[in-house]
Amino acid sequence: MKRRRIFQAVALTVGFAFLYAPILSMMFFSFNNSRLVTVWDAANSPTLKWYVALFRNEQILDAAWLSVEIGAMTATGAVFFGTLAGMVLARFGPFRGRTLLSGMTTAPLVMPEVITGLSLLLLFVAMEQAIGWPAGRGALTITIAHITFTMAYVTVIVQSRLAGFDDSLEEAAMDLGARPARVFFRITLPLIMPAIVSGWLLAFTLSWDDVVISQFVAGPGSSTLPMVIFSKVRLGVSPDVNALATLLVIVVASIVIAGTLWMRRQERLRDRETRLALAENK
Amino acid sequence: MSRSPVSPRSPPAVSRTRFGAGRMWPLWEWLFRIAPPSWSEYVLRHWSGRKVVIAIPWVWLGLFFLVPFLIVFKISFSEVRIAMPPYAPLIEWLGDQALQLRLNLANYTFLLTDDLYVSSYLYSIKVAAVSSLWCLAIGYPMAYAMARCTQTWRNLFLLLVMLPSFTSFLLRVYAWIGLLKNNGVINNVLMALGVINEPITMMQTDFAVYVGIVYSYLPFMILPLYNNLEKHDPALLEAAADLGARPVTTFLRITLPLSLDGIVAGLLLVFIPAVGEFVIPSLLGRTDQLMIGRVLTDEFFSNRDWPVASAVAIVMLLLLVLPIMIFQRYQTRELERRR
Incomplete structure (x- = not known):
């Protein structure tokens, strides 16, 4: 027993140290005064000057805003298509083209990004030649590309959430005469809401994070934040990137933690309501 | 109406x-x-x-x-041309009611005879394989330890595993530059402690690429393993212990075989995307030996040779078709089984 405890503690400590040490060191050096980033300048540090520089950098601010816009559109589109696909795969039983659909929703999870990026760019070029749309490349093509690879994640989340419920509630509603659309909006959608919320957030972060696919399908003048960061860090470390990273980590961590707590609370409330309802009916 | x-x-x-x-x-x-x-x-x-x-x-x-x-x-079957788009059409209307279909296999023969491409493919597969095994070596103990915790701790640890992957992937790879470079944190600390006198060169080596890939993909290894290990019935382990099996035997005879599905899923989730990885080797990796993802982008953006870039992608897909199909079978089975 005791040996297992020690093993547990060692495995988790080593693992989480590996996961968090780089992030923490990056955050730490964002307050460094020296340009050399990793050489601590004790006399003039800590300083916030890189944060100030960051908020004066138009290029980074513009790119960040573009990334937020693309991320929000992507997440919304991915939730729409992903929920439909998850619904179809989990509830619609056999139909023609089912295997292909399930293949097309799992392959993007592992497909190397360079292949996805290249193939989508060639599609956009071919489409522009053939029908004149999409004219040129920019935010629109990036969004389409992002929806395509992020909807796979939403599909998986929604599908496994639906698989966790049996369809007796939906059938009951159907028996009571509700039409399919009404059953979906009144019964199924509230049940899978947590999956949709986490799917939206996941799609947003995946889109916000993507550099390879964006690089392929972006046109001139539409640089997302990761593209700007990538071209900066290729030249080596720079302190304002550390500052940017620190801000990102703090923002994302607080959103994720708040989201998790909120979802846990909702679950608990619903559990209590179910119990109360059951008790009343006894 | x-x-x-x-x-x-x-x-x-x-x-x-x-x-x-x-x-x-x-x-x-x-x-x-x-x-x-x-x-x-x-x-x-x-x-x-x-x-x-x-x-x-x-x-x-x-x-x-x-x-x-x-x-x-x-x-991938067409010829490169200086035009926009820079490739020749496969089917051309010659007039006089004649259609011409030109299939050009030169791109593929070029790939298979040029050492640069062959060695890049082999190197990518090696890097992806080694990294996914390292992910398993670090991820399995973590997932195992997490699955044996109480519910509250489990949720906390799960959140901690996911949290880094919600922050920027690019910036997490970038963080390693600060740690690994010659005047980076690791070398500075080791030199200050007197362990080494000269900085160790870690950037632009295979080691740096392994670290980068293992670090970025570790959550993708831990999550399927944890999902699998969490479902194991503790009664099985107790029964084995009651019958006198030592912990190591119990692990090898019961836990490991039962978690095989999770291991396969985790390995594939790391291996397949790692083969085509572009960002990590560009930031941390060697300059004398490129990975195939980098070769593809160079071919596409620097050489503007779209047909060869397409052929590179098709060959990569052919190499990955089998792993992808195994992964899909696993994934479908996992989703159906939950019912």
């Missing part, structure tokens, strides 16, 4: 119930009115709400996931 008498054609009389909610009917009516009558007829006869719902994701993925591969396949 009142319709204006000037309307040239009336929508075919069909049961409105077919198209679901009555609120949506005006939209359908308008569509039927503007569409050619034969189309409207077809839609009314053959479509149902169910089919429309299936069609929406199907058409999107077909157009933006399936068709692009066909286009890549097609372009």
Whole structure:
């Protein structure tokens, strides 16, 4: 027993140290005064000057805003298509083209990004030649590309959430005469809401994070934040990137933690309501 | 339903119930009115709400996931040209009622005879394989330890595993530059402690690429393993212990075989995308030996040779087809089993 405890503690400590040490060191050096980033300048540090520089950098601010816009559109589109696909795969039983659909929703999870990026760019070029749309490349093509690879994640989340419920509630509603659309909006959608919320957030972060696919399908003048960061860090470390990273980590961590707590609370409330309802009916 | 008498054609009389909610009917009516009558007829006869719902994701993925591969396949057989787009069409209309179909295999023979490409493919596979095994070596103990915790701790640890992957992947790779470079944190600390006198070169080595890939993909290894290990019935382990099995034996005979599905899923989730990895080797990796993802982008952006880039992608896909199919089988089985 005791040996297992020690093993547990060692495995988790080593693992989480590996996961968090780089992030923490990056955050730490964002307050460094020296340009050399990793050489601590004790006399003039800590300083916030890189944060100030960051908020004066138009290029980074513009790119960040573009990334937020693309991320929000992507997440919304991915939730729409992903929920439909998850619904179809989990509830619609056999139909023609089912295997292909399930293949097309799992392959993007592992497909190397360079292949996805290249193939989508060639599609956009071919489409522009053939029908004149999409004219040129920019935010629109990036969004389409992002929806395509992020909807796979939403599909998986929604599908496994639906698989966790049996369809007796939906059938009951159907028996009571509700039409399919009404059953979906009144019964199924509230049940899978947590999956949709986490799917939206996941799609947003995946889109916000993507550099390879964006690089392929972006046109001139539409640089997302990761593209700007990538071209900066290729030249080596720079302190304002550390500052940017620190801000990102703090923002994302607080959103994720708040989201998790909120979802846990909702679950608990619903559990209590179910119990109360059951008790009343006894 | 009142319709204006000037309307040239009336929508075919069909049961409105077919198209679901009555609120949506005006939209359908308008569509039927503007569409050619034969189309409207077809839609009314053959479509149902169910089919429309299936069609929406199907058409999107077909157009933006399936068709692009066909286009890549097609372009991989064409010749490079200085034009926009920079490739020759496969089928050309020669006039005089003659069609010319030119299939050009030169791109593929070029790939297979040039050492640069062959060695890049082999190197990518080696890097991906080694990294996924390292992920397993670090991820398995973590997932195992997490699955043996109480529920509260489990949730906390799960959140801690996921949290880094919600922050930027690019910036997490970037963080390693600060740690690994010659005047980076690791070398500074080791030199200050007197362990080494000269900085160790870690950047632009295989080691740096392994670290980067293992670090970025570790959550993808831990999550399927944890999902699997968490479901194991503790009664099995207790029974083994009661029958006198030592912990190591119990692990090897019971836990390991039961978690095989999770191991396969985790390995594939790391291996397949790692083969085509572009960002990590560009930031941390060697400059004398490129990975195939980098070769592809260079071919595409620097050389502007779209046909060769397409051929590189097709060969990469062929190498990955088998792992991808195994992964899909596993994934479908996992989702069906939950029922």
